[in-house]
């Protein structure tokens with residue numbers, strides 16, 4: 392056992408990692424696709440599914456249904472049905488974040504014991520009104536109002552993770568070196584929201600460790616979340632996966648395809664065409680005449696992360 396793994400066992404009862412070893416004892420590259428069930432799978436999320444699938448040896452599914460007010464009825468079934476139609480294969484049942492609240496609570500309590508989280512009494516409007524200007528990552532750093540304690544007469548609304556004025560960076564397999572000064576660009580971020588829902592960053596970090604994910608391949612819209620996730624991994628004594636952020640598909644308006652700009656669901660009548668389009672978007676062109684599963688198998692065998700366009704956004708029509 393290496394020292395990082397020993398530390399993990401010593402500090403965390405919550406990270407009983409799923410074991411992924413080949414029969415010859417070698418470690419397996421474990422990837423994951425983690426959609427939020429807010430609507431049917433559209434081209435942008437199919438790209439994320441394909442990219443994660445073809446770039447790993449073992450592919451896991453996670454349904455990020457923790458943000459219950461945003462969940463759409465039947466969206467999970469619809470997403471899984473679309474993946475089946477596109478002939479994705481997964482061996483393990485999906486992990487549902489809604490069933491993982493105890494694990495998030497345990498990680499949160501550990502950070503609290505370590506003095507790394509504190510209650511915040513600020514309202515959303517107060518933070519928006521604060522004098523701190525928006526940074527180039529598009530986020531408004533929390534000014535640290537409640538760091539030294541909540542103002543008199545206020546009660547805790549959310550709980551925040553302390554960050555420091557240091558660069559947290561990593562080598563992205565597609566986008567290259569990426570770093571953020573968390574204090575300057577993000578500020579102390581929310582781990583437990585005012586509505587009682589655990590923050591996205593905490594849930595993702597706890598689940599990636601639990602699922603034994605070694606390679607995170609996902610859209611570049613999450614690039615700016617990664618330093619916060621690395622910060623949490625270090626605080627929790629978890630190992631850091633390898634990261635690769637592929638370009639995000641944009642529509643005619645130049646915006647990321649999403650339910651908000653009415654991105655069309657993947658056409659279940661033409662799954663082969665949908666998978667081919669996603670692979671082409673990632674700059675991989677399978678031979679003609681293959682069924683969707685055959686295209687995915689071909690791409691797994693011929694996958695080259697270096698061929699993926701090194702940009703953060705790319706038109707879906709390209």
Ligand SMILES: [Zn+2]
Nearest residue numbers: 511512513537
């Ligand atoms: Zn505050």
